[in-house]
Amino acid sequence: MQKFSIKDDLIAGTVVFLVAVPLCLGIALASGAPLFAGLIGGIVGGLFVSLVSKSETSITGPAAGLSAVVFGGIVQLGSYETFTLAVIFAGSFQIVFSLLRFGVLATYFPSSVVHGFMAAIGIILILKQIPHLVGFDKDVEGDFSFFQMDNENTFSELLNLSNGYQVGSLMIGLSSLLILWFLFRSKKTYTIHPFFMIIVYSLFANFLLEKLTFYPIAGTHLVNVPISNGFSDFFKFFHLPDFSQIQNPQIYSVAFVLALVASLETLLNIEAIDKLDPHKRHTPPNRELLAQGGGNIISGMLGGLPITAVIVRGSVALHAGGKTKLTSIVYGVLLAITVIFFPKFLNMIPLSALAAILIVTGYKLASLEVFKSMYKKGNNQFYPFLITIIAIVFSDLLTGFIIGLVVGFFFILRNNMKNAFQVIDEKRYNQITTRIRLSQEATFLNKPFLRNKLYELPHGSSVILDAHSAEYVDPDIIEIIKDFQETVAPEKNIDVSLVGFKDTYHVSLSLENQTVQVVTPELLKSIRPEEVLQILKDGNKRFVSGNRIEKDLLHQMNVTSEGQNPLAVVLSCMDSRTSVELVFDMGLGDLFSIRVAGNVVNPDILASIEFACKVVGTKLILVLGHTSCGAIKGACADVKIGKLPILLKKIKPVIKLEKTIKVNRTPSNDDFVNQIALLNTKKSMQDIVDQSPLLKKMILDGEVGLYGGMYDISTGEVSFSETYSPGKKK
Template identity: 45%
Template sequence: MFKTIKNDLPASIVVFFVALPLCLGIALASGAPLFSGLIAGIIGGIVVGAMSGSNIGVSGPAAGLAAIVLVAITSLGYKNFLVAVVIGGLIQILFGVLRLGVIGYFFPSSVIKGMLTGIGIIIILKQIPYFFGMDKNPEGDFAFLKVEWDNLISGLLNSINALISGNISIGATLIGLISLGILLLWSNVLSKKGKIFQLIQGPLVAVVIGILFYVFTKDGSLGLVSKQLVSVPVPDSLDSFKGQFSFPNFGVITKPEVWITGFTIALVASLETLLCVEATDKLDPHKNVTPTNRELFAQGTGNIVSGLIGGLPITQVIVRSSANIQSGGRSKMSAIIHGFFLLISVILIPTLLNKIPLSVLAAILFVVGFKLAKPSTFKQMFKLGWKQWFPFMATVLPMVITGDLLLGIGLGLIVGIFIILQKSFQNSHFLHKEGEDVNDGKIKMTLAEEVTFFNKGAILKELDNIPENSQLEIDLMNTRYLDYDVIEILEDFALKAKERNINIKLISKRGVVENPPSFIEFFELRPKSSLGLN
């Protein structure tokens, strides 16, 4: 792991500065103590990072769980909720043991790309208030805080109205623009000029400049107020630091509602993790493949530890992971080091962290969001045709409109399945007619390699349209699977064929038969069984 430390150390710094406000924002969105988000970030980096088989995935508190966590804390109480987090971790370990990590591979590539693009757009739009100093709270990854926003669209309209009316912070906007300029200059120009610019990353420089800007302008007209800065809890003694930890109340472990919450956390966290694993593996320039069952085991262990010391539920998170990839991270050391940075910063320099302008962090996330939602991605998906474009957009639009990750993925998956079923309906067979006169010609029906009950309608329609006095040749030479439902259709058609004077020739690897008296007997099938022709 230490062979790539020159790549992992700078990337870990970037991930640290991306993760810090996200940890705080998710805690706020979940109605949990701020410190609980930092605990989850630290455990996600150090514990999960060490156990995971992913080279570039970064774990931490998940905003996709914020709504579930908020309801659970309200109904159960925080210490009782922590028991559910521990239970969720145990269930995730069970998922890994049962080798359920393959679930993520059943999601189409168009849906995964739609998820990444939707996240990128949401990141950009949701950072607008911070960039212009109009909002006061750090934000999460997907289900962002709704302090002044009823939803994404109204929030965007409010931001536009604030910009038009001049209701923005000049200081926050100025340092945001300076930071954005530094990031673009660093990635497009300076990073190619020398190794020093690869070791010292643009986001770090932007953060340092942001702190200096705050220090030198705090008493002037460009000064920033506290709501425009990062807000990390500052303990005044060792006892107060220890007092920020919470511990689960295992006295409620027998309550059904605690187990239901635990299972819900395990299920949603596992699904988010597996989708993020799939997405990050696609983004990885070195195309490493993450062992998904091991990932579930690592995530479960992380959630157990996090729950035992007062932290929020953990998943692998696409925002942190993509920032890690884009910053050149090569091994799991990047995730582990970022976890230690979170731990050290919380202990040693919370006051310094509280001087970082949120507009600087917004500028960093602008770049991350743009790289996820490049216009070229839309162009590429459109060129691939409607079978890729529709599931892609069905994923992006609901996510952007509602901010709901799971809703977008669900609708995209439904559209993808519908397209598969439609193509299966269309590709069940090939019909070829011979002869100048259809009524005197030969008709050849070649069935596909696999024919299921989805194809019943298409095949039945073609058989019903075959004219009287025809010669029908049914070719099954390439068919490896024929559903019993389709055989029943052929059986019924054979009876009608006699009345319509249609001669049937059946060709298969079992031989050639003229006008078989019974298709079912020919294939020697029992009722409700299926045919394997190979």
């Protein structure tokens, strides 16, 4: 079980707390709510939601994606106190969503869109924090929308930097960024996390600027937490719910919309933050909705903003070294303590230093490696990823994500229309057959693809429609197959075979008289030995690559019960790893197989080969040796067990012929054994010619081909290295 350091969570929680303070205040301002309401939301998220949630990585607080909904709700309900009542009911709706198991929706977010969402957050963080980095704090922290509250947009704000930067902020911001770049580039493990170092550095640097009276940072360029004049005055910051409005029907419509949007953002954010988690832990989505719902009820009761899981804070926590939910609890505790007792300390922190931390976090979310990784996954992943980024950057988080979601589902449907069928061109016996394999679900969405593939088949071709993997085939698909089978295929002389279709389709489709591919007498008579050799080579390539041809062995058995026409006779070793039908990807009735230890020749074997070639008409003889042959090792070791010496006697002469290996000529030397196996294959080929005048004449006349091969038991590959042809003496 993985052990985590409490120190890491303490430091990460402190960093998140410091970064979250201006975000909470900025989001409250952008939402048209009291500033303190944002801090209340952050405290509730850290203290309550963290304890109820089972997520180890997410951080909860006010979210920029809700600011537009909150602003509209306050305007619609007439007062913030009435709106907090809607926040309470929104939390209640979220608990109902949890009980109804709506969290399963998170599993349907396309990963390309989730990655796009994270990268877009990273880009927005960089673009939005650059002005704060140099002291141009005209727009509030936490405003993630393209069109800003200050009547500028994300890019026009950057163009205005030269008109409003602050020298002190610029110095601390750029130096903080350079320090972080150096610390992370060195890839060392630090006792104190670099983010925390930057906070301490910025406080010290600004202290020096103040003492030197050299462009000190002050006012709006620092964190700005509301400060009360006393404990009694502190409670004036709380805007409690107006329960007198409980019968106002508008409250419930606002609450329902708020619950939907907050739940969607939470599910999206936990899905995203789980992907960032280096330990790949999973957050139960329904439990998270329950925790968020309870959090919103408490936040509303205290006059706080609605809250969700927030990826910005979660990613800062992970990049600051956070490992468990203790990070979130520390963030909530520190936020509560400092807001109540030490607000003046918070108001000493330069926004430019926090901007440097957020810019580094943004870069980690949207690094070049992220784009390269998504690009390598292909267009179906990269385009939704890219469009999601563009949509979010040029609108807002929620609108952009919905656009990305629509695009992502479009590509999924588009891909499904193609991938419901796997089209394979199978070459057997020098004839190409197109196999169209249906996937588990073949629906009406796949009609255009199937119709095009079937109607593109040329005259005189052969097609197999394979439904072995299909659990459901839509009636529309059945109708297309039926029309093609009954009308188009006969007109174009296309041979159609249907395999694997369930009994429920028998009424609609003709499943009788299906073509079964076996070697026919006509094919055996017309084919040449070198063509048979190529068939064996192609079959071995399929075996090695794993792309074996589907075979209906039951039908092959029925057809070949009336007669056989094997293309080749293979003399191979009895080794259990050298089954020739598998090695050459052949079916029933395709090969004569003769197996004996050491693939040696004797009169019985010769008679069998003569029968195959002269009586049946087989066109090729293949002597197949293999690596690490036990019979060869036995001959090298001069094993004397029972009748074995009689067989090994046929191999021993080959040992003397091997001259290339001078040392370690023992069974333990694989190179020596394999070289003997190759020479033994040549000897068996020569024995066939020397000991059977019948076969010799057929070989010399070109009626039958004689070939040798070596099978590598470690790779599955057959090397066809020896050929006996007219004029070539072994």
